Amino acid sequence: EKLRVGLLFGGQSGEHEVSITSAKAIASALSQNSRYDLQPFYIQKDGLWCNPTKSQAVLQQTQAEPSASSNSQVIQWQLPIEANQIDVWFPVLHGPNGEDGTVQGLLQLMQKPYVGNGVLASAVGMDKILMKSLFAQAGLAQVKYVALSRWQWQQEPESWGEYIETELGYPCFVKPSNLGSSVGISKVRDLAQLEVAIASAIGYDSRIIVEQGVTAREIECAVLGNDQPQASIVGEITYKSDFYDYETKYTAGMAELIIPANLPSEVIEAVQAMSVKAFQTLAGSGLARVDFFYVESTATVLINEINTLPGFTALSMYPKLWEYSGIPFADLCDRLIDLALEKSS
Ligand code: ADP
Ligand code: MG
Ligand code: MG
Structure with a gap:
């Protein structure tokens, strides 16, 4: 059968x-x-x-x-x-x-x-505000941020603007809490831009997050498993644009995947350990891709986000990382199906 x-x-x-x-x-x-x-x-x-x-x-x-x-x-x-x-x-x-x-x-x-994550991990992974407060709880290093609602912003935009400036400085990143693919995200360099960016982000979601901008390399790691999740080898995304925005993500040739990332072994180990920890913090199952910022000047690894259903084309980072870790694409699909059956039994 x-x-x-x-x-x-x-x-x-x-x-x-x-x-x-x-x-x-x-x-x-x-x-x-x-x-x-x-x-x-x-x-x-x-x-x-x-x-x-x-x-x-x-x-x-x-x-x-x-x-x-x-x-x-x-x-x-x-x-x-x-x-x-x-x-x-x-x-x-x-x-x-x-x-x-x-x-x-x-x-x-x-x-x-x-296949993949359940209701809880999926919902929390999609919501940057909840995701980040759980990461903080788990002791995972990340950028400084301010979370606020559309309603809060509209009550007193001046004081929020002032607060964000002093807390985070520039550049900072304004994001809708619940979205992906860089949609609704702006990088801002002054108060006027901040106001425009927030006006845009609150059009996508009733809750937004503003993050301190870092100058960093973008590192990604794949996780596979249920109760004993494994981390893959680590990859890097490089591009020439200002940041990894929608156009850079989805225009062929604008971004490059480098596998394995050329990083000191202690950084790779930290990324892998943090990936598994992030996955377990959200009660993940099946798969996830965990994304990081590596600030080279201070040798600091910061977690950016977890993606609970990462891109899965033949050229996507998630399957590529496993391919280089010894699990070809078709075997990866088999494993995911087995993990789904195992979880439900
Ligand atoms: P999404 O879930 O839409 O992918 P991200 O939070 O990953 O949103 O942000 C998209 C991109 O924006 C990142 O890959 C990075 O290039 C840039 N970015 C986001 N936040 C920061 C930050 N705090 N500092 C520097 N770059 C950032
Ligand atoms: Mg995302
Ligand atoms: Mg991202």
Whole structure:
């Protein structure tokens, strides 16, 4: 009896296209293994789920952009009937309504095992304010930051501006609390820019975070496992832009992955230990990519964030790090499915 794997991809976030590319890579790996009966489920940009036949067509399209979703007619949200027969789900959705625990909650209610993090780790990992307060609690070094709500800012913007300036100085980074892919993030150098950046960030989320800017190398580490998570070898991202913004992330050739990162062994060990600690702090399961700033002038490692459903294309950092650590892409998919089954048993 084959294991029916429900591959969930697409989704409503800004990372829709990345998700399709990730799903194509995973589908081609899984379909090479006779153990699996692959059932794809494509979630359109409007949030509607497609059945496996239609979803398969999206996976086979060569262009990045899938055909436009359903027209203006009102269709009620429903699960395709085939979803009832899935043995294990493999969600490859990034950002809000995918990486943040919402889909994980649905799969949990369906009483089926699923790859990756549960509701709690997914929700906390997506929310920078909660994530950072737990990291602080766990003693993980990170940049100084100020968290505030849209309402708080609107009450007294002058005093917040003054407070942020004295607490953090410039440059600082303004971010919506719940987002990814650098969407809504600005680097600011004075009060006028700070005000514009906050006005922009509060358009994306009702809570925002402002961080002290550091001049640092960007280091990433992959984690795999449930109760005994393992850290991969460590990679570095380099680019010529001002920071690792949306355009740099998703324009071919604008950023380079360096694996393994050229770092002193004690820095690598610190990154790996902090990655496992961050994963365990959030009660992670399955996988995560943990991102760091390495401030070379002071040899300091600061944790930036954890991504509970990292990019999973054949060229993405997460699978590449495991490939270089001795686990090829297809084996990594197998391990993740085994970890999902193990967790639910
Ligand atoms: P996302 O979850 O959207 O990836 P990040 O917090 O990772 O958001 O920020 C995106 C990028 O912005 C980082 O990879 C880095 O290039 C830059 N950045 C963010 N915060 C800081 C900071 N405090 N100091 C320096 N650079 C930062
Ligand atoms: Mg992120
Ligand atoms: Mg990031």
